[in-house]
Amino acid sequence: MRKQGDKKAIKNIVQRNLRSEKRRNIMLVISIALASFLICFSGLIATSLLEVQKKQIQDTYEAVYMNVSEEKFLNLKEEVGFERVGQYYIVGDMPSSEKYTATYFYMNQPMLYMMRNQMGLSSGEVPKEENQIAVCRNWLEKYEKNKKIGDKITLSTEKLSGEYTISGILDMESSGETFPFLISWEKLKNYKEYDENSNMIYVHVKEKNATDIKEYCREIAEKYNLPVAFNNQYFRYVNRVISADQLGVLGIFIGLVFIGSYTVIKSIFQISIINNIRNYGQLRTIGATQKQVKNVVKREGRFLGFIGILFGIMLAMLCSLVILAKGVNITNYIACAIMTVIVCSIIVNVSIKKPVKIAMKVSPIEAVRVMITDNLKTTVQNKYRKFTPISLGIMNFKREPKKVWLYH
DSSP states (O other): OOHHHHHHHHHHHHHHHHOHHHHHHHHHHHHHHHHHHHHHHHHHHHHHHHHHHHHTTTOOOOOOOEOOOOHHHHHHOOTTEEEEEEEEEEEEEETTTSSOOOEEEEEOHHHHHHHHOOOOEEEEOOOSTTTTTEEHHHHHHHOOTOOOOOOOOOOBSSSSSSSEEEEEEEEOOBBBBBBEEOOOOHHTTTTOOOTTOOOOEEEOOOHHHHOHHHHHHHHHHHHHHHEEEEOOHHHHHHTTOOOOOHHHHHHHHHHHHHHHHHHHHHHHHHHHHTTTTHHHHHHTTHHHHHHHHHHHHHHHHHHHHHHHHHHHHHHHHHHHHHHHGOOOOOHHHHHHHHHHHHHHHHHHHHHTTTHHHHHHHHHHHHHHHHHHHHHHHOOOOOOTTOOOOHHHHHHHHHHHHHHHHHOO
């Protein structure tokens, strides 16, 4: 029963202190929130960038075979180690009479899927008939605003000019007045200047580790006597290792945040305790133990720490969502939040350690001394206060209001 009473008393004292120390509370919450924000935000940005990179290379391609004939392309499609085989052929840039340049190219469906992060069909489908074509959205908005899928357009380029039916709309970047146009296989194979030995074949290998993928792709290259190049972005990602320099920068950053936060939080708490020595001394006068005083200060620190950490994490997540929405991953967000709570909890507990010791050492005699000093200050201030007729009248009225009214 006594323990429950002690806990209730400590809770009441903490609540009273929190209500009376609003300025201190705001400063502490801001300091803790800033530390929490910096730690959580840096973690979220790092993991979000990795997530964006992962999405860019995941299920795309690992290797490219060049100068591939149609016959060898069919052979590559039969290889059991390949999950996906994409054909890509660049016809070239063709100037138009309308002062833009058309870049004609061909891709089969697997290739379009593997390149979905760089380009894709926002609507419609890949052209199949000879007179079908997929056009760039930017070109359509600039030169044929009223046209849509199924409508006919006329392209007046040096080669491959003529009337086409729009089969799809490409969602991809264009450079200045150069616009991409996706033609059909039927159109490509009937094009007089088509070189069937100049296809580029992109391959996505079935589940293997990075070393096995390279070995397998090289074996296939030797088998068909083909030059091969690898997707460096993919292998940089799968072989990513945190360098000593990166670890050093991370360590320095966390160290600076820790030292800065520790100094500010400790100073604010220490000043607050020195200013409230009388209160802690009064607690000792009425029988509070050092342990109970320690619990009062700790509970205040942990409560304010909880609010600051929560606010900092929420702000960091919001900023990360705005800056890198494509890198959102719930698991990473939870991990960063947990890491932030652990680190900031350590900062708060270490920061209030010295202020707690100061509060514990306050004795009842110290409280009495502070009270006497405060009273002396008040007496001296009253003794040397400047009096005026108005101030004397107010003092007299406050002392004997009834007597003043009777005389009048």
